[in-house]
Amino acid sequence: MTRQAQSDNCKADPQHFLLPDAAITLWPAWLSASETMLLQTKLTAELNWRQEQIRIYGKTVKIPRRQVWMGEPHCSYQYSGVRFAPEPWHPALQPLAVKISELAGCPFNCVLLNLYANGQDHMGWHADNEPELGETPVIASLSLGATRRFDLKHRTSGHQLQLQLENGSLLTMAGQCQQYWQHRLPKQSRVAAARLNLTFRYIKPPA
Numbered sequence: 001m002t003r004q005a006q007s008d009n010c011k012a013d014p015q016h017f018l019l020p021d022a023a024i025t026l027w028p029a030w031l032s033a034s035e036t037m038l039l040q041t042k043l044t045a046e047l048n049w050r051q052e053q054i055r056i057y058g059k060t061v062k063i064p065r066r067q068v069w070m071g072e073p074h075c076s077y078q079y080s081g082v083r084f085a086p087e088p089w090h091p092a093l094q095p096l097a098v099k100i101s102e103l104a105g106c107p108f109n110c111v112l113l114n115l116y117a118n119g120q121d122h123m124g125w126h127a128d129n130e131p132e133l134g135e136t137p138v139i140a141s142l143s144l145g146a147t148r149r150f151d152l153k154h155r156t157s158g159h160q161l162q163l164q165l166e167n168g169s170l171l172t173m174a175g176q177c178q179q180y181w182q183h184r185l186p187k188q189s190r191v192a193a194a195r196l197n198l199t200f201r202y203i204k205p206p207a
């Protein structure tokens, strides 16, 4: 769907995917074209985007995208052996987290933002199964900008699902999805435009 074709008032019905060990729901145009345009422009310009380095098989490599980790102060997060302290909430994002919480029926207190400059930037197979997220986390993923393919595969049954994450779409992954499934955003060399993805998460405050 182009930004022109995406009507400013269209909120398409959610699509529910019946899968073993996972509850996946996609709202295709959860934000309107004008809302996404404004948000993508603002976040791209105003955030402190970093291309983190991680260690893989003993080698230090730059991740193929830029990231910001944001949320409440206790929400530190470990990814590929690197611990990240959160940036404070951007004023546009805390109200959005509340809105998505109302829809998903659970709280969110942090968000990982990924900026893919074009189809060369990507994210490999993984699950959001860090212990601080709990056993059955709900992950809410908001996409802004270029449409990208999103792949899911079950760890043992061979089930696979491919989705197109369009501008303004909201995807929730719930149930035992992070235990039994992995997901990735593959390279797509023909995609020239940028995409911004926000995955809202919840980390329990310390007792």
Ligand SMILES: O=C(O)CCC(=O)C(=O)O
Pocket: 112, 114, 123, 128, 141, 150, 165, 183, 184, 185, 197, 199
């Ligand atoms: O960009 C995407 O849609 C994928 C993001 C993702 O897998 C993650 O943040 O864990």
